[in-house]
Structures are given as structure tokens and as C-alpha cells.
Amino acid sequence: MITLLSHVVSGGLTGFLYALIAMGFVIIYRSSKMFNLAQGEILMIGAFLVWSFAQYFGLPLWLSILLAFAVSFVVGLFIERFIFRPLVGEELFTLFMVTLGLMIFIRGFALVVWGAEVHFFPAVFPMAGVRAGPFMLDRGLVIGAGITIFLAILISWIFNHTRRGLEMTAVAEDHQIALSLGLNVKRSIAVAWGVSGVLSTLAAIIFLSGKGMSILVTDIGLGAVPVAFLAGVESVGGLILAGLLMGISMGLAEYFLDPVFEGGVAAVFPYIVMIVVLLLRPSGLFGWKTIERI
Amino acid sequence: MALPVAKYEDKALIRTRTQWCWFTGLIVLLFVLPLFGGGKVVGIMNIIGVTVIAVVGLQINVGYAGQISMGQSTFMGVGAYSAAALTLHLNLPVWITIPMAGITSAVFGAIFGLAAVRIKGFYLALTTIAAQFVFYFTMLKLPKRWFGRLEGLRIEPASVLGFSFDTDLKMYYMIFIVVIFMCYGAWSLVRSRTGRALVALRDNENAANIIGIDVVYYKFLSFFIGAFYGGVAGALWAFYVRYVHADQFTIWLSIWYLGMLIVGGNASILGAILGTVLIRLLQELMTSLGPLLVEISLVSRIGEQVVFASMNMLLGLIIILFVIFEPRGLVYRLNIIRESYRMWPFRP
Numbered sequence: 001m002i003t004l005l006s007h008v009v010s011g012g013l014t015g016f017l018y019a020l021i022a023m024g025f026v027i028i029y030r031s032s033k034m035f036n037l038a039q040g041e042i043l044m045i046g047a048f049l050v051w052s053f054a055q056y057f058g059l060p061l062w063l064s065i066l067l068a069f070a071v072s073f074v075v076g077l078f079i080e081r082f083i084f085r086p087l088v089g090e091e092l093f094t095l096f097m098v099t100l101g102l103m104i105f106i107r108g109f110a111l112v113v114w115g116a117e118v119h120f121f122p123a124v125f126p127m128a129g130v131r132a133g134p135f136m137l138d139r140g141l142v143i144g145a146g147i148t149i150f151l152a153i154l155i156s157w158i159f160n161h162t163r164r165g166l167e168m169t170a171v172a173e174d175h176q177i178a179l180s181l182g183l184n185v186k187r188s189i190a191v192a193w194g195v196s197g198v199l200s201t202l203a204a205i206i207f208l209s210g211k212g213m214s215i216l217v218t219d220i221g222l223g224a225v226p227v228a229f230l231a232g233v234e235s236v237g238g239l240i241l242a243g244l245l246m247g248i249s250m251g252l253a254e255y256f257l258d259p260v261f262e263g264g265v266a267a268v269f270p271y272i273v274m275i276v277v278l279l280l281r282p283s284g285l286f287g288w289k290t291i292e293r294i
Numbered sequence: 295m296a297l298p299v300a301k302y303e304d305k306a307l308i309r310t311r312t313q314w315c316w317f318t319g320l321i322v323l324l325f326v327l328p329l330f331g332g333g334k335v336v337g338i339m340n341i342i343g344v345t346v347i348a349v350v351g352l353q354i355n356v357g358y359a360g361q362i363s364m365g366q367s368t369f370m371g372v373g374a375y376s377a378a379a380l381t382l383h384l385n386l387p388v389w390i391t392i393p394m395a396g397i398t399s400a401v402f403g404a405i406f407g408l409a410a411v412r413i414k415g416f417y418l419a420l421t422t423i424a425a426q427f428v429f430y431f432t433m434l435k436l437p438k439r440w441f442g443r444l445e446g447l448r449i450e451p452a453s454v455l456g457f458s459f460d461t462d463l464k465m466y467y468m469i470f471i472v473v474i475f476m477c478y479g480a481w482s483l484v485r486s487r488t489g490r491a492l493v494a495l496r497d498n499e500n501a502a503n504i505i506g507i508d509v510v511y512y513k514f515l516s517f518f519i520g521a522f523y524g525g526v527a528g529a530l531w532a533f534y535v536r537y538v539h540a541d542q543f544t545i546w547l548s549i550w551y552l553g554m555l556i557v558g559g560n561a562s563i564l565g566a567i568l569g570t571v572l573i574r575l576l577q578e579l580m581t582s583l584g585p586l587l588v589e590i591s592l593v594s595r596i597g598e599q600v601v602f603a604s605m606n607m608l609l610g611l612i613i614i615l616f617v618i619f620e621p622r623g624l625v626y627r628l629n630i631i632r633e634s635y636r637m638w639p640f641r642p
Contacts (some may be wrong), residue, residue, distance in 0.1 A: 035416040062602035086618045092415050093318060096362060097556050098617040100549050105610025111603030222545070225420050232418070259436050268431040276420060282412050 007058055007137050007251040015159045015247015018146035019239040021224035022231070023151065024196040026058015028124035029233040030159060031168030031192035033092075033175070034084065037099040042079075046072045046201030047121065047208055047217055048114050061122055065205065069198050076197030080190045088185055089175040103218075114248065123210035136225060144206035149240055151199070156237035168192060171235070199279045230277055232287020242285060246270055278292035307481055320441060321474075328466050336462045342574045343469040344530050346567055349554050350415060350480045351523020353566035358484055359516030360412050360496025364548045365403065365422035368429045369521040371543030373399040373528025375433060378447040378538045388452035388459075388533065392472070395529035396522045403521020407514040426545050433540040446539030449532065452502045465534050476523060480563045483519070492516055493561070512564055550577075559623025568624045573609065580605035 022185030024039045036042075047072050083102060087094055125140040159165040171178040171188045178185050207220065231242035253269040283289050308317055328336045352366045380386045386394070406425050410418050433441050441447060443596035451460035452468070459465050483489050494502040495512050503509045532538050550573065558569020583605065584598035616623065634641070 035420075038380060083614060083618070093360070093362060093560075094617055094621060096416060096419060096615055100552055101556075101610050101613030103549065103610070104553070105607055105614060108603050108606030108608070108610055112600055115599065203564060222423065224411060229417060230545065252351065261431075262315075264431060264434070268427045271427045275421055275424050278413050278417060279409060282414070282417065 002134050005254055008248050009132075009257040010137065011247040011249075011251020012142075012244050013141040013145050013247065014250070015227070015245070016148045017141060017203065017207055017243075018224045018227040018246060019152070019231075019243025020144065020199065020206065021220060022228035022239055022243070023155070023236060024200045024203070024221055024238055025224065025228045026231070026233055026239060027155065027196045027199065028192050029289055030172050030236065032084070032189040033172045034095045034104075034189075035099070035233065036196070037096070038102040038106060038221070039196070039224070040218035041103055041110075042072070042075070042197055043200040043204045043207075043221055044110060044215065044217045045075060045106065046120075046197065047204035047213055048110060049201065050205060051119050051121055051213070053112075055119070062125065064122075065124070066274070068201050072149070072197035072201040073194040074197075076193035076195070077190050080193035082226040083089040084189060084193070085186060085214075088189070089179075106216065107215065114215075116215060118212045118214045121208040121213050124205050125209050127210050140206050141208045145202075147202070147206070148243070152236055152240045156235075160234060164191075196288065223270070226274035229274050229284055232284025234258075234285035234288045235284070238284070238286030249273055262265075306548075307485075309488075312327045324470065328463055333462060336466050337555065338574070338578050339460060339464055340469055340534055340569055343466070343473045344527050344552075345554070345574055346473055346526050346532065346570045347476050347530065348527035349551050349558075349566045349570045350477060350563055350620060351520045351527070352479060352551050353555055353563060354483065354523070355494070355516050355520025356552070357561040357566070358489060358496060358580065358583075359492040359512065359534070360512060361407070361424045361516050361522060362419035363403075363406075363414075363421055363517065364545065364552070364642065365406060365425035366520070366524050366549035367398045367543045367545065368422075369524030370528035370547070371404050371429055371433070371540065372402045372521075373525030374532040374538045374543070375397055375441055375447070375528075376525070377529035377532045378449045381449050381452070383440075388454060388468075392526055392529045394534075396525040398523025399528065400518045400522035404514055404518040407517025410513045410517060411510050423545060426543075426548070429543070430540050433486075436604065446537055449536050449538075452533040457546070459533065462534075469530050476526060477563060477567070480523075484563060488512075488515070496561075514563045525541065553609070555623075556613055556621075557616050557623060559625030560621070562623070562625045564628075565623050565625035568628070570630075572624065575607070575610075576612075 021039065021043065024042070025036060028034055028036045028039075049068035050064055053059045053067050054061055057064075062080060075101070079102065082097070083098060125143055128139065129136040130142050131137075132138050167178075167183050168188045168191070170181065170183055171185050175185055178188075178206055182234060208217070226281070227239065227243050227246050230246055233239035250266050250269055253265045257265040257269070277284065281287075308314055329341060331339075346367055350369055351369075352363065355361055355363050355366075364498075365546075373395040376398040377391045380391045380394055381388070402425075406422055409421050413421050434443055436443075438445075451458050453459065457464075459468050491502070491507045491512050494505070494507055495509060495516075499509055502512075528543075531542075535542075554569035554573045555566060556569070557573055558567065559565025580602060584601040587601060588598050620626065
């Protein structure tokens with residue numbers, strides 16, 4: 001019983017991490033109607049930035065994290081300026097394809113700059129676990145879960161209650177209409193990319209603290225896709241619940257199905273959950289329902 | 295007044311004598327080129343041939359029908375596994391296994407086509423990623439007797455009536471014939487009623503529905519056809535490499551295939567072929583440029599890695615630049631050149 005519960009609890013905590021990564025997708029989608037498939041690559045850049053500042057240049061940890069936040073914000077702005085701005089108002093297919101090119105490009109870039117070998121990410125959080133009742137929990141994940149919940153509520157409030165956030169929402173509805181209403185589409189998209197870059201770096205820190213990392217970190221970007229889709233790509237607040245649900249169901253799948261299939265269920269289970277949910281509710285649990293025809 | 299009825303000659307794929315000359319020349323060239331090229335050239339051409347089939351299928355699915363699919367390499371994997379398993383366990387001859395592999399893969403693809411009925415746009419593209427993970431998981435979990443799990447499947451060279459396709463060159467002619475056959479099929483398909491229905495579906499689903507196109511059926515069909523091409527490509531891959539393993543069919547392969555479509559040109563069979571040839575050749579260059587530079591001692595061993603990685607950057611950049619500056623792809627440029635050649639000395 002205790003093992004079952006500990007699977008559920010640690011699954012839930014991992015789910016929050018996925019929710020934080022998925023937040024990067026959602027913020028960009030929520031303010032620009034683009035699905036950035038290269039989110040994992042941006043997360044990898046954030047991780048390598050922290051590593052470079054802390055280990056390679058030997059700066060203090062707090063400073064290198066702040067610098068990494070700043071640089072990843074700029075990287076986000078840069079990508080927006082040179083790749084996505086020329087494509088404002090283009091159809092979904094084009095926007096989707098360009099993120100594929102971006103994925104390949106950033107991978108090559110990271111290989112050139114940082115190489116293919118494994119680097120050790122500095123331990124941002126103390127390595128010792130947290131004891132909660134009978135469970136030992138990863139301290140980084142516990143802190144990460146707190147940060148995720150706080151950020152989700154904050155960002156959700158910004159989107160729904162501030163002028164700037166509502167402008168971003170309008171841009172996500174339709175580029176052309178937003179433009180004709182005099183909204184600054186470019187600024188809205190740029191801010192979203194910058195913020196998404198910073199969030200990815202944050203997720204990288206929580207995910208990698210004290211672990212080894214290589215270019216393969218990017219895979220977690222695709223791993224967060226099911227959480228984003230379960231919530232519906234327009235909902236930031238929904239991510240908390242979606243992450244929790246996905247994490248717990250992954251924990252349960254590990255507990256019950258791994259013995260049957262000899263391991264590896266956790267990698268495929270989220271996608272199956274995603275397909276089933278999307279078939280039942282094509283816009284996710286909390287996504288916008290658009291009316292296509294009357 | 296009677297409406298003009300299209301004559302048989304007007305509907306032909308190749309209409310003029312000049313076109314016939316070009317076509318025959320190209321076929322003859324492709325037929326004799328491997329005889330004079332070295333072993334490496336034949337290898338590259340084989341891979342290009344297999345990739346062309348997969349990308350042409352993807353073109354029908356993505357370019358014509360507008361259903362973004364990131365599962366083409368998975369469909370190839372299903373085809374490769376079924377071809378290998380049919381050969382190993384049932385001893386079926388190659389001219390049965392290749393179509394069978396295509397159909398198995400098509401059925402697998404059509405299941406995801408059913409998802410497309412409800413799921414749209416980005417959601418659909420990312421749902422097809424799930425196909426990748428499900429495929430990988432399943433292949434490594436099914437009984438070892440069937441698909442070999444981690445060891446993969448090894449097969450003997452294909453043989454027809456005692457003639458064994460055991461060298462690259464012999465495989466080249468097999469792939470070559472299948473490529474011609476599949477491309478002809480694709481060209482005919484997109485000019486047919488079905489092809490026009492797929493285009494209508496892509497341009498506006500609701501409008502297509504209103505003019506009487508069965509949206510559900512055609513979405514299903516587009517995945518069926520795309521996956522069929524993927525399956526045939528996978529089967530050829532299996533007979534060429536003679537070893538099938540789930541690791542060979544990664545999501546990156548699917549991403550590259552989509553990249554080839556962009557560079558070649560959306561909604562054009564010729565575009566799919568051009569894009570495949572160009573990107574494949576660049577990829578070959580990418581893997582051989584580094585060692586070559588080391589050999590003539592221009593760069594060090596570490597430099598080799600950098601060369602490889604920078605070629606990756608370059609390829610990514612090419613895809614991005616094509617999306618931004620020439621979304622109609624190479625085939626559009628080619629058409630401009632062809633037109634100005636035809637109209638010369640007048641401006642088109």
C-alpha cells in the first residue's frame with residue numbers, strides 16, 4: 001500500500017514538472033496561436049546556459065541562474081523576431097513546419113557550441129530528499145511543484161484580468177482581427193516567446209538540478225506535449241490539474257502495468273491517455289471550444 | 295453547344311514528343327548510372343529511392359489532403375517489420391510481402407486517420423507522434439518469436455524465381471521499378487477525382503463537405519494511402535538493409551521527411567521527389583564531409599564533429615528559410631525556369 005501511494009505521490013510531483021514545461025507551449029499558443037514544437041530544444045538551451053555560466057565561467061550560482069533567465073528571454077525574442085515575425089497571419093501548417101526547422105537548427109547549434117558529451121548540472125537544490133510521513137521525496141520536485149502552482153495561478157490571472165493579457169488572448173484568437181483592432185500583435189508574440197524561454201530555463205533547473213545532462217534533454221519537450229493537450233493548449237490554469245492527473249496516472253500505470261509489460265509503460269502511457277481524451281474532447285479538458293459550423 | 299470533351303491524349307501524363315524525350319532520357323540515365331557509379335553511389339541512390347516513396351506518400355497525406363502527419367517513419371517501420379516477419383515466418387515471396395507490408399501499414403495508419411476525423415490541426419500532428427511511441431513500445435514488447443524484440447529481425451536477400459537480390463546493384467533495380475510504379479500511381483491519383491477531393495478537403499473542410507465530399511472517408515483514405523506508401527518504402531528498406539529494428543524508425547526521420555516536403559514544394563509529386571533528392575544528398579554530404587576534411591588534414595578529429603553539427607544547423611536553416619522566403623518550394627522555381635525556357639525569347 002505504501003509503495004502504491006509513493007508511486008502516486010512521486011508521479012504527481014513529476015506531473016507538476018511536466019505542467020511547468022507544458023506552460024512554455026501554452027503561453028506561446030495562448031498569445032500567438034503557434035505551437036512551438038521546439039520547446040524541448042529551448043529548454044536545452046536554458047540548461048546549457050546555466051551550466052556554462054556556473055561551471056565554465058565559474059560564476060556564483062544565483063548570478064548564473066539570473067543571467068541564464070536574461071539570455072533565454074533574449075533568445076526567445078530573437079527567435080520571434082527573425083523566424084516568426086515574417087510569418088504573422090500565415091496558416092497553421094506553415095507555422096508548424098517552421099518549428100521543425102527550428103528544432104533541427106537548435107540541435108545543430110547546441111552540438112557546435114556545447115558538444116555531445118554529458119555535462120554535470122550544478123545542484124541548485126540540496127540533494128537530500130524531503131521526508132513527508134512515510135515518503136521520501138525529491139526536494140527539487142517538491143519546490144518545483146510549488147513554483148508551478150504559483151506561476152500557473154499568476155499567469156492565468158494575467159491572461160484573464162490584465163489589459164496586456166487580454167490583448168495576447170485576442171491575438172491568439174486571430175492575427176488579422178487583432179491587427180484590425182489596433183492591437184500590437186508583434187509585441188504580444190515577442191513577450192510570449194521571451195516569457196516562454198524563461199519558463200523553460202526554470203523547468204530545466206528544476207528537472208536537472210544535480211543530474212547529468214546532454215543534448216538528449218530535448219526529449220522531455222515532447223514528453224510534455226500530452227500534458228499540454230490534456231489541459232487544452234489555451235488553458236494555463238488547467239495545466240495544474242492536467243499535470244497532476246497525468247502524473248498520477250503515470251505513477252499508477254508504472255505500479256500496475258510495468259510488471260505485466262516488463263517496464264517502459266511510463267513512456268507510452270501519457271500518449272495513450274492523450275489520444276483517448278482528445279477523441280472524447282477534441283479541445284482537451286479546458287481548451288477553448290471553437291464553433292466551426294452552425 | 296457541346297461541352298468540349300477531354301480526349302484521351304489530353305489526359306495523358308506525358309503529352310508532347312519533347313516530354314517523351316526527356317522522360318526516356320531520364321529513365322535511361324537512372325538505369326545506367328549505377329552501372330558506372332561506384333558502390334557508394336548505388337547505396338546513396340537506393341536510400342534516396344526508398345525515401346522518395348515514403349515522402350511521396352507523405353505528400354499525398356500532408357501536401358494534398360492537408361492532414362499533418364508526423365508518423366511517416368512509424369508507418370515505414372510497420373511496413374519493414376511486417377515484410378520481415380512475413381518473409382521469415384511464412385516464407386512468402388517478395389512480390390507478395392511488399393504489397394502486404396503496404397496494406398498492414400495502411401491499416402495501422404488508417405486507425406490514426408480515424409482520429410483525424412475528430413482531432414484537427416496541431417492536435418492531429420501531435421497525435422500522430424503518439425503512433426511513434428506506441429509503435430516503439432509494441433515492437434519491443436511483443437513476443438520475441440514474432441518481432442525479435444531488442445535483437446530485431448534479420449532476413450535473407452529477397453529472391454524472385456531463383457534470382458536473388460543480394461547485392462546493392464540488384465536491389466537498386468528492384469527499388470527503381472517500385473519507385474516508378476509508385477510515382478506513377480501518385481501522379482495518377484492526384485489528378486483523379488480522389489485527388490481533387492483531397493485538395494478540397496485541405497482547402498476548406500466545411501466547404502468540401504457542403505459540395506458533397508465525404509470528409510470522413512477522404513481523411514481516412516488520405517492516411518490509408520500515405521501509410522501504404524510508407525509501408526512499401528519500409529518493406530524495400532527491410533530487403534535492402536536486411537535488418538529491421540525499432541530504433542531505425544525514429545521521430546527524427548518523420549521530421550526530416552516533412553522538411554523534404556517543404557524544400558521540395560507543397561502539393562506536388564515532383565516537389566516531393568526534388569526535395570528528397572536535395573536533402574538526402576546534403577545529408578550524405580553532411581556525414582562524409584567531416585571525415586573527408588580530416589583525410590586531407592584540413593581539420594582535426596574534433597573539427598569533424600563540428601563540421602557534422604554545423605551541417606545540421608545548415609539543414610535546419612535551409613528548412614526555415616524555405617518556409618519564410620519560398621513556401622512554394624523548389625518545384626515553383628523549377629516551373630519558372632521551365633516556363634521562361636519555353637517562352638524564350640519572350641518573357642513569361
